[in-house]
Amino acid sequence: MAGSLISMNKIIYLPITFLAFLQGGFSLLSLYLYQSGIDQETISMMLPFLGIGGLLGGICGGVSSDHSNPKKVLMIMAIPWLFIPMLISQSNMFVQVCAIFLIGMSLAGCRSVILYIITSQRNKEHINHSLSIRRIIINLCVAIGSGIMGFILSRSNDYYVAYMVFFGLATFASIAIYKIDMNKLHVSDIVENRKSRSQSLYLLSIISITLSLICFSFIPVYYTIYIVSEKQFPTDIAGYIFTFSGVIIVLFQVKLSVLTKNIDIHYRVISGVLFLSLGTFSVKYISDYTGLALSVSAWTLGEMLLFVPAVQFILEYTTSKKGKTISVYQSLFSVSDFIAPILGGAVIAFSFSYIWDISLALGITSSVIILIIKQKCGVKNESYQY
Template identity: 25%
Template sequence: MRAWLRDTAGGLSATYWYLWTGLLINKVGGFAVLFLSLYLTSQRGAGTAQAGLIVGTYGIGGLLGTLAGGVLTDRWGRRRTLLVSHFATVAALCLLAFNTQLAVIAALCALLGVAQSMAAPAFVAAIIDVTPADKRSRAFNLQFWALNLGLAGASLLAGLLAQWSYQALFLIDAGCTLATGVLIAWKVPETLRTLPPPSLSPSRSPLPSPLPSPWPSLVSSSAQKLRRGGGLGTVLTDRIFLVFVGLTLLQALIYTQASTIVPLAMHADGLSPSAYGSVVALGGALIVLGQLFVPRLIDGRRKARVLALALLLNGAGFAVLALADHVALYLTAAVIWTVGSMLAAPPNAEINSELAPLALRGRYQAVFFLTFPAASFLAPSLGGAGLQYLGDAHWLVVGALGAVAAVLHLSAGPSRERRVAAIRSDTAAIANVS
């Protein structure tokens, strides 16, 4: 057992573990968004569709925050972006705790989306910076494990706290976010590396040479682009990456049902907030117990095939809810969609890191992480209306979406693999010339 733990968690830097700890603290206290739809319907008198739209403003803010976070991650650095994000989130949560008007709450949800989403590109870029390529799958698997370990604790505590005080949910969330900000300020150094332009490298040689610059012969044109960098336009014209982002959006739209539409469905079935907390906690517990074993199950298998299976399971889990009207069947469905998410997490994060060139890591992470606030807007906005007008058939539509995403992953896999191989070759050439 000790050797297994050493193989699973060993070889990662102290900075990685401080980042990991910050993610865990944040997630344990991440009550606000998890129970926001229930708060709006049970405490503020919002209807199902109206609650979905208000929660959707969080996703709109997240779109802006993710883009800003990606640009700032490359310009300001990872550490400063993380600090601004966390302290701004504390302010937004405290304001939400003491406001009761729906219009103000919607505006604050958008502000919270901006502040919280800024951190995602910086966190992942910092993890990539401090983790060798051969250890990133392990690092991202542990990251996903930490997020769900925190989610399991948060959902259990929040289910109890919601029956006592929704205001406490916001304030405890703010306190945990503040603790993470302090930890980053204290222990996490700046990890951004600045590369010199290609033209400077040959001039550093102490020996004159009549030979032409080695850049054209040793490094491909795409590698030179990787070193020079670029803007968001470079990312937005990378078709292979954008296809992957689009498929991740489909995955996020499916999985976000668990935190946005499932609580509304359970409320409509007459189930309590603590029952929903149990469903979320079960998923988190499964991940806590089993996620560390996932790499052994998927190592050596094509990532596209693993993701296709994962999306099928995600969709199937939610499709089961078309028959659900009591807690036991909701718990069964949660097991199915959670297994899919467990399988998807390592290859999804690893592909994302492999497709991101060194000089543009922040921007690539920003565009990738746009999928999550986009899903935070689209899932409750469309899902709330779908549940209201389609009823249980809504869950069959979600299941079909999972099947479509699985087929598309299998189709896109070969081109992704060729692109990853090219980026690795170009990055190695840059390192050799440097």
């Protein structure tokens, strides 16, 4: 029975919205901890547990969706939000680390399940549209949430906890009222439909996306610092960069997805990777606001082109079940967030600008790998179905 699960029940966008507001709030988690009296060195030791939790949550959420009702899995992954605000507000560092771990686990776990639901629609165009809407919601609400949180922290740390309580409860409530008709989920065993695929192609697809995600992870970690410290832009402009990027995504993500929907999925991913890496690389050569706007626009275009088909691209070559594959995809974000600062920190000792050379090299390498995959398999975008 053809049909779109999301079009029949758009309430799935509510938990996406509230989770994005939480993500926006947690973008300033380090500032909250610092204002709570924790020194920067200690904070740097605490925050990696966010990625560790994300790695575990992404795997658990996706794999569990293969074997259980996604609604139940989503509810379980959202339960920590009922306790996180209380834990993060404690003065005991061990308790706070546990809260940070749960934040990462719940965010990644919920995302994996939501991606599972979205990609379980039968119609490819519905999947593309839903993924585009998801990207818009995330970027818009993260930008708004981080702005609200910046204002809140300038007033009192107590309001930070109140913010978490509100959106944590809203997230849990929105999931509780969401209903899934299991008969509408298209969850046929991908392994059976991909017998011609090899494990090596699946591995190559994972490597290519990981390399592109490392490029993307360079942006929040180093981009704003670079333009302020190396290009002498004023500090306040840094905050507007992601707002500008978010506005572009809100205005053009759906239109871009519609325009590119019939293009071979390999070329869509490649174009996204190249725009992303070239956009970050170009920051080495900017000298004015026009150049900065063009650089941000380029990597934002890459982000829009890449993230809608990326999960579909990996699903095309997987040799595992859908939920397990999505959990792997979600975990790649945690892996790239872990690798990017380590790799960047290693090259900064020589020259800050080398980071953008590496970004370009990673983008080109990722694109070459995708071309190799396409040549070996010869998959056509028109035949792409789950």
